[in-house]
Amino acid sequence: MLNRVADLVIAAPRVVLGICLVLVVAGGIYGRDTAGRLSPAGYEVGGSESTEAQTVLAEQFDTGPANLILLATVSDETVAAGGAAPGGVDGRQARDDGLLLVERLSAITGVEDVASYWTSGVSQLRSDDGTRALVTARIVASEDGVYDRVEQIREEFAGQAGTLEVAIGGSAAANLEIVEESERDLLRAELIAIPITTIIMLLVFRSVVAALLPLVVSAVAVVGTAAVLKAMSEVTLVSIFALNLTTALGLGMGVDFSLFSISRFREERAAGADNETALRTMVNRSGRSIMFSGMTTAATLAALLLFDYPLLRSLAIAGFAVVILATLGALLALPATIAILGDRIDRFQLRGAEPTAVEQGWWYRTAERVMRHPRLTAVVVVGILLLLGTPFLRAQFGIPDDRALPSTSQARQVADQVRAEFDGSAFGAMAAVAPEYSAQGDTDSTAAAGAGVDVEAVDRNDDLTAYAAAVSSVDGVARVETVTGVYQGGDRVAETPTPDRFVAAEGVWLSVVPAVEPISGEAERMVASIRELPAPATFLLGGESARLVDNKAEIESKLVPVGIWVVTVVGLLLYWSFGSVLVPIKAVALNLLSLTAAFGVIVWIFQDGRFSGLLGFTPTGLTDGQTPVLIFCIAFGLSMDYEVFLLSRIKEEWDRTGDTARSVAFGLQRTGGIITAAAVLMAVVFLSFASGHVTFIQMVGVGLAVAIVTDATLVRTFLVPAFMAIAGRFNWWPSDRPGDSVARTVVVEPSALARVSSGGIEL
Numbered sequence: 001m002l003n004r005v006a007d008l009v010i011a012a013p014r015v016v017l018g019i020c021l022v023l024v025v026a027g028g029i030y031g032r033d034t035a036g037r038l039s040p041a042g043y044e045v046g047g048s049e050s051t052e053a054q055t056v057l058a059e060q061f062d063t064g065p066a067n068l069i070l071l072a073t074v075s076d077e078t079v080a081a082g083g084a085a086p087g088g089v090d091g092r093q094a095r096d097d098g099l100l101l102v103e104r105l106s107a108i109t110g111v112e113d114v115a116s117y118w119t120s121g122v123s124q125l126r127s128d129d130g131t132r133a134l135v136t137a138r139i140v141a142s143e144d145g146v147y148d149r150v151e152q153i154r155e156e157f158a159g160q161a162g163t164l165e166v167a168i169g170g171s172a173a174a175n176l177e178i179v180e181e182s183e184r185d186l187l188r189a190e191l192i193a194i195p196i197t198t199i200i201m202l203l204v205f206r207s208v209v210a211a212l213l214p215l216v217v218s219a220v221a222v223v224g225t226a227a228v229l230k231a232m233s234e235v236t237l238v239s240i241f242a243l244n245l246t247t248a249l250g251l252g253m254g255v256d257f258s259l260f261s262i263s264r265f266r267e268e269r270a271a272g273a274d275n276e277t278a279l280r281t282m283v284n285r286s287g288r289s290i291m292f293s294g295m296t297t298a299a300t301l302a303a304l305l306l307f308d309y310p311l312l313r314s315l316a317i318a319g320f321a322v323v324i325l326a327t328l329g330a331l332l333a334l335p336a337t338i339a340i341l342g343d344r345i346d347r348f349q350l351r352g353a354e355p356t357a358v359e360q361g362w363w364y365r366t367a368e369r370v371m372r373h374p375r376l377t378a379v380v381v382v383g384i385l386l387l388l389g390t391p392f393l394r395a396q397f398g399i400p401d402d403r404a405l406p407s408t409s410q411a412r413q414v415a416d417q418v419r420a421e422f423d424g425s426a427f428g429a430m431a432a433v434a435p436e437y438s439a440q441g442d443t444d445s446t447a448a449a450g451a452g453v454d455v456e457a458v459d460r461n462d463d464l465t466a467y468a469a470a471v472s473s474v475d476g477v478a479r480v481e482t483v484t485g486v487y488q489g490g491d492r493v494a495e496t497p498t499p500d501r502f503v504a505a506e507g508v509w510l511s512v513v514p515a516v517e518p519i520s521g522e523a524e525r526m527v528a529s530i531r532e533l534p535a536p537a538t539f540l541l542g543g544e545s546a547r548l549v550d551n552k553a554e555i556e557s558k559l560v561p562v563g564i565w566v567v568t569v570v571g572l573l574l575y576w577s578f579g580s581v582l583v584p585i586k587a588v589a590l591n592l593l594s595l596t597a598a599f600g601v602i603v604w605i606f607q608d609g610r611f612s613g614l615l616g617f618t619p620t621g622l623t624d625g626q627t628p629v630l631i632f633c634i635a636f637g638l639s640m641d642y643e644v645f646l647l648s649r650i651k652e653e654w655d656r657t658g659d660t661a662r663s664v665a666f667g668l669q670r671t672g673g674i675i676t677a678a679a680v681l682m683a684v685v686f687l688s689f690a691s692g693h694v695t696f697i698q699m700v701g702v703g704l705a706v707a708i709v710t711d712a713t714l715v716r717t718f719l720v721p722a723f724m725a726i727a728g729r730f731n732w733w734p735s736d737r738p739g740d741s742v743a744r745t746v747v748v749e750p751s752a753l754a755r756v757s758s759g760g761i762e763l
């Protein structure tokens with residue numbers, strides 16, 4: 001197949017490149033508004049109890065959690081000028097302005113269930129010092145409609161409203177700000193990553209033209225995937241974070257694939273081949289490596305589809321698409337560009353050092369030193385990796401909330417003030433829903449009333465009363481509100497102002513207000529205790545804390561299947577490539593070791609709060625639960641790139657000489673420089689996303705950068721030579737005789753810096 005690709009590219013390079021260009025332009029036009037079509041949601045697990053509870057609450061009771069909050073503060077300027085009546089939000093002028101605020105908000109289409117301190121008198125909607133009050137509401141619309149309403153409300157209400165200063169918050173506002181912040185972060189990351197990677201490529205290839213070629217592959221991958229994501233958003237929820245992953249992987253893999261391809265082309269020319277022969281060899285040799293890399297990375301990312309979790313599924317779609325398109329770009333667009341350029345690929349060269357003999361190279365000598373003491377080296381390096389991974393043993397997992405936004409975000413500031421100054425959490429109320437509950441006894445009067453529900457009949461139900469009281473006595477619960485009253489600490493303390501909202505023709509629900517942070521270990525224990533209580537009917541518990549528990553359960557339940565999938569697929573691909581049983585086992589084990597360091601660093605930085613000032617995030621004492629899973633699938637696939645590039649070169653030399661020490665040192669010398677350069681470039685791309693202001697993206701960027709650098713340095717430079725020296729000829733068992741290469745073995749190109757054309761250097 002690759003021979004045919006080479007024939008096509010050589011025969012009609014301008015046609016191939018022209019077709020690619022047309023497709024990229026068309027994809028760019030179609031996908032130009034992709035960011036606006038993607039969602040910050042996707043954290044609800046399909047079929048989970050918390051998701052079902054929210055559905056029942058909306059469909060059966062026509063209600064749901066408030067997703068909009070207006071924080072009204074008595075203006076300091078107004079008070080200083082004597083324009084506000086005494087009493088803070090209880091002052092006459094502040095009250096009049098607050099009531100007008102409620103009236104105006106209620107008049108907006110799609111805004112329902114508007115409540116406020118001034119209309120309800122509920123003390124929890126008044127700050128402790130009396131200078132602030134809350135107006136809560138529920139925006140009922142499609143996701144795009146919700147964002148439109150939030151934008152309208154921000155324009156009309158944010159700022160001064162008489163004697164009140166109004167700030168907009170709530171989950172709807174926070175989600176919109178996450179979309180806006182993600183778009184800014186994406187642009188910032190591109191502005192950082194593209195110039196830096198281009199400069200590094202210039203230093204590596206010593207040619208301006210060659211340094212720009214990775215952008216060809218990246219353009220195909222990123223623009224094409226953006227179009228795919230827009231198309232997918234028409235039929236399913238696609239997370240806004242999929243676009244960030246698309247850019248990171250597209251830039252990174254574009255650099256990697258270009259690095260290996262261009263290096264092979266230059267090596268063949270340096271050996272005396274003409275441009276056509278060098279290009280054909282490049283497509284056949286490096287093309288096989290790129291195809292294997294693409295298959296491995298796509299297969300590991302496909303494991304994310306096993307989760308019934310829209311966010312991870314979105315990232316799987318984005319990752320799969322960008323890897324496949326990057327592979328096609330490297331096999332078609334890049335060779336076509338090189339065919340057109342020919343010798344001009346080395347235009348505007350920088351002066352470089354003369355290449356040295358293989359045996360005199362730094363990588364060769366390092367491998368020799370490692371193999372003289374392989375067991376000691378293995379023990380030391382494994383110890384370092386395990387030490388770096390120890391913080392992961394105390395990881396506490398959670399899900400993102402408003403604190404994923406920067407402290408300058410208005411929605412984040414509103415949430416912080418609510419947490420600090422109000423009794424209970426306006427964000428954290430849970431709903432315990434019994435969709436098939438009905439009052440025992442007085443059902444005839446219920447039917448005869450014609451109104452659908454006899455509230456008094458439900459109110460007389462002792463079982464419901466006892467259940468509500470029991471829920472209110474659970475550690476972490478501030479109060480429970482339901483048709484039978486308001487409960488605190490197991491006691492009924494008040495009547496419910498509007499009891500009819502808690503019942504339907506069939507069904508009843510309880511509002512459970514937590515006294516703890518909704519996303520916390522205390523909240524998890526609270527949810528577990530509530531779900532263990534005996535109940536008079538089947539109650540479904542929904543809300544942010546319940547979602548935390550259900551999401552963690554979903555991830556934990558799929559860890560083993562995901563691990564089996566990734567290990568099996570990677571193992572089979574490696575066995576197919578090398579015909580060795582030991583190579584896949586070693587590769588999987590070493591990859592897992594390199595990932596332990598990344599996981600440990602994530603916990604040490606983001607959970608423990610180190611460098612929070614530098615990176616600009618808010619530590620919550622929790623680690624985002626899906627981040628390790630995402631890093632595992634991405635980094636595992638990318639690490640296989642370097643594994644195959646190194647092992648293929650080692651295997652070629654082993655087949656030629658039968659000398660393990662010689663083949664390992666030779667292979668590391670040929671690939672060590674290019675693997676390091678590729679890892680540095682990939683790390684730069686991932687770290688550019690750590691410059692953003694959404695904590696989830698920062699965490700993924702830092703984690704992947706650490707995983708890639710650790711794998712390319714400690715693992716490939718030290719552990720691989722050490723373990724191969726220990727295993728000796730058994731590395732290639734059962735075909736462990738020199739020359740017994742499997743016919744399908746992937747042949748990898750040597751380092752671009754090992755033997756290059758004039759002006760090149762050797763690392």
